[in-house]
Amino acid sequence: MRRLSRRDFIRLTGRAGLVAPMAASLSTSPLLAACGSGADPIPPPGNGANGGADSRFPLRLPEAVGAGDLRFVAAPTEWDIGGGLRTPVWALNGEVPSPLIRVRRGERFRAVMENQVPHDLILHWHGLAPPDDMDGHPRFAVPPGGSYHYDFPVEDRAGTYWYHSHTHHHTGEHTYRGIAGLLLVTDDEEDALGLPSGPREIPLILQDRRVDAQGVPFFQPFGPALMAGYMGTQAMGNGVRDPYLEVDTALYRFRILNGSNARIFRLGFSDGTPFHLIGNDGGLLPAPEVLTAVDVAPAERVDLLVDLRGRDVGEQLMLRSLPFSLSGGMGFMGGQNLQGDPLALLELRVARAVDDGASIPTSLPPVALPDPADAVRERTFRFDSRQMNHFINGRNFEMERVDERVPFGETEIWSFVNESGLPHPVHLHATHFRVLSRSGGRGRVFPWEAGRKDTVLLQGFETVRVAVRFTAHRGLYLLHCHNLEHEDLGMMANILVE
Numbered sequence: 001m002r003r004l005s006r007r008d009f010i011r012l013t014g015r016a017g018l019v020a021p022m023a024a025s026l027s028t029s030p031l032l033a034a035c036g037s038g039a040d041p042i043p044p045p046g047n048g049a050n051g052g053a054d055s056r057f058p059l060r061l062p063e064a065v066g067a068g069d070l071r072f073v074a075a076p077t078e079w080d081i082g083g084g085l086r087t088p089v090w091a092l093n094g095e096v097p098s099p100l101i102r103v104r105r106g107e108r109f110r111a112v113m114e115n116q117v118p119h120d121l122i123l124h125w126h127g128l129a130p131p132d133d134m135d136g137h138p139r140f141a142v143p144p145g146g147s148y149h150y151d152f153p154v155e156d157r158a159g160t161y162w163y164h165s166h167t168h169h170h171t172g173e174h175t176y177r178g179i180a181g182l183l184l185v186t187d188d189e190e191d192a193l194g195l196p197s198g199p200r201e202i203p204l205i206l207q208d209r210r211v212d213a214q215g216v217p218f219f220q221p222f223g224p225a226l227m228a229g230y231m232g233t234q235a236m237g238n239g240v241r242d243p244y245l246e247v248d249t250a251l252y253r254f255r256i257l258n259g260s261n262a263r264i265f266r267l268g269f270s271d272g273t274p275f276h277l278i279g280n281d282g283g284l285l286p287a288p289e290v291l292t293a294v295d296v297a298p299a300e301r302v303d304l305l306v307d308l309r310g311r312d313v314g315e316q317l318m319l320r321s322l323p324f325s326l327s328g329g330m331g332f333m334g335g336q337n338l339q340g341d342p343l344a345l346l347e348l349r350v351a352r353a354v355d356d357g358a359s360i361p362t363s364l365p366p367v368a369l370p371d372p373a374d375a376v377r378e379r380t381f382r383f384d385s386r387q388m389n390h391f392i393n394g395r396n397f398e399m400e401r402v403d404e405r406v407p408f409g410e411t412e413i414w415s416f417v418n419e420s421g422l423p424h425p426v427h428l429h430a431t432h433f434r435v436l437s438r439s440g441g442r443g444r445v446f447p448w449e450a451g452r453k454d455t456v457l458l459q460g461f462e463t464v465r466v467a468v469r470f471t472a473h474r475g476l477y478l479l480h481c482h483n484l485e486h487e488d489l490g491m492m493a494n495i496l497v498e
C-alpha cells in the first residue's frame with residue numbers, strides 16, 4: 001500500500017472533496033465532484049508537533065444541545081486537531097465530534113439534517129429505538145443538497161447513546177471524517193443517584209487515526225485494512241490528538257464511546273488505578289463493578305466513575321489502551337493489524353485540590369431484561385470473512401432484501417457465531433439484548449456485558465448467545481458488524497419486525 005503524502009491528501013480531500021478508496025466492489029458508489037470548502041489546511045507549526053514544550057493538547061469539552069428543533073448541516077470543513085494542526089473533515093455544524101446532544105426521556109426529538117457533503121447521507125441514533133423511518137436505515141440516505149427530518153419521542157432509559165452516518169458503503173469513511181457524536185439520555189431514575197455532573201461529567205469519544213508525517217489523518221483502506229478494519233497509531237479524544245484534561249481532586253464520571261472504525265480498546269490507567277463501572281450501551285448496569293480494565297469494542301460505550309480524591313496536585317494519570325492479544329489469531333494481517341497494540345489515550349493532570357463530598361453508589365436501579373425462559377424460538381447468525389469480503393449467513397447486504405422476519409414482542413434466543421479469526425462487534429438496531437453466554441475464544445461473559453447491550457464483541461471463533469425482544473416498533477431494522485470496514489463491505493442484514 002502506498003502511503004499518501006500530505007500533498008496528495010490535500011489534493012484528494014481538500015480539492016476533489018472525496019475519493020472513496022474502498023475495494024473495487026465499491027467503485028460504483030456515486031462520487032460527486034467538488035465539495036463546498038476547498039481551502040487548503042493551514043500548515044502545522046514546526047514538524048507537525050505543536051511547536052511548544054507540551055506534546056499534548058487540551059481535551060475539548062463540547063457544550064450540549066437540547067432535543068427540540070435541532071438543525072444539523074453536514075459539510076466539508078477544517079478542524080484543528082490540536083496545536084493549530086488544521087485538517088480536512090466532514091462535520092455537522094462545523095464541529096468534530098458532532099454536537100453533544102442531551103435528551104430527557106419522554107422528550108420529543110426533532111431535528112433536520114441538511115446534506116452538504118458530496119455523498120448520500122443519513123444519520124442513525126445508535127442505541128435508541130425510534131420508528132424505522134427515523135432510525136437512519138441506509139435506504140433513507142438523501143443526496144447532496146437534500147435534507148431529512150427526524151421527529152420521534154425518546155422512550156429509551158437514561159444512557160450513553162451516540163449517532164453517526166449510516167450511508168451504505170460509506171459509514172466508515174463518514175464516521176472517520178467526523179460525522180459522529182454522543183447523545184446522552186437522562187431520566188429521573190438516573191438523577192436520583194446524584195452522579196457527578198457539570199464539569200465532573202466528561203463525555204469522551206475515543207478514536208484512532210492513521211496519520212501522515214505531518215500528523216494529518218488520512219483514510220485509505222486497502223488490502224488488509226479491508227479485512228482487519230482501518231486502524232492507526234494516533235489517539236484522538238473528542239477530535240483532539242493526544243489530549244489531556246486538567247482535573248480536580250474529585251469524583252469524575254467518564255462517559256466513553258469507542259468511536260473507532262475497527263480498533264478495540266482495553267481501557268485502564270497506567271498505574272492500575274481501579275474505577276467503578278456503572279453503565280454500558282443500555283444505560284446503568286444492574287450493579288456497579290470495580291475494575292482495573294474494561295474492553296470496549298467499536299460502538300460500545302462504558303460509563304465509569306473515577307475517584308481522584310486523595311491525589312496530589314501535579315500528579316498525572318494516563319488512560320491507556322492496554323496491550324492484549326486476540327483470541328482466534330490474526331497473524332496473517334502482519335504489520336497492518338494494530339489490534340491489541342497499546343495506545344496512550346488521555347492524560348489526566350491533577351490541577352486543583354478541592355473538597356468533594358460526592359458518593360459512589362453501591363447499588364443501581366433494576367434493569368428490565370428479556371428472560372430466556374420466555375424464548376419461543378432460536379435463530380443463528382453466522383459471521384464469516386473471506387476473500388476480502390464479509391457475510392452474515394453467507395450473504396452480503398442488499399438494501400431491500402428482508403433477511404429475517406421477527407415477530408414483535410416475542411422473546412427469542414439468537415446465536416452470533418464467528419466463523420473466522422477476525423473480531424466482529426455485532427450491533428442490533430431498535431432494541432437491546434441480554435448477553436447470555438459466550439463459548440469458544442474467551443469463553444465467558446464479562447462484567448461490562450451485563451444489563452442491556454446493543455453491541456457485543458465476538459472475537460475469533462466465538463459464539464455469543466443473547467436474548468432479544470423487540471418491544472418498541474415494527475419495521476425494517478439492521479443487524480450488522482460495527483467494524484465499519486466490514487459493515488461497508490456488506491456484513492449487514494435486514495431484520496423485519498412484524
Ligand SMILES: [Cu+2]
Binds near residue numbers: 390423425481483
Ligand atoms: Cu466485523
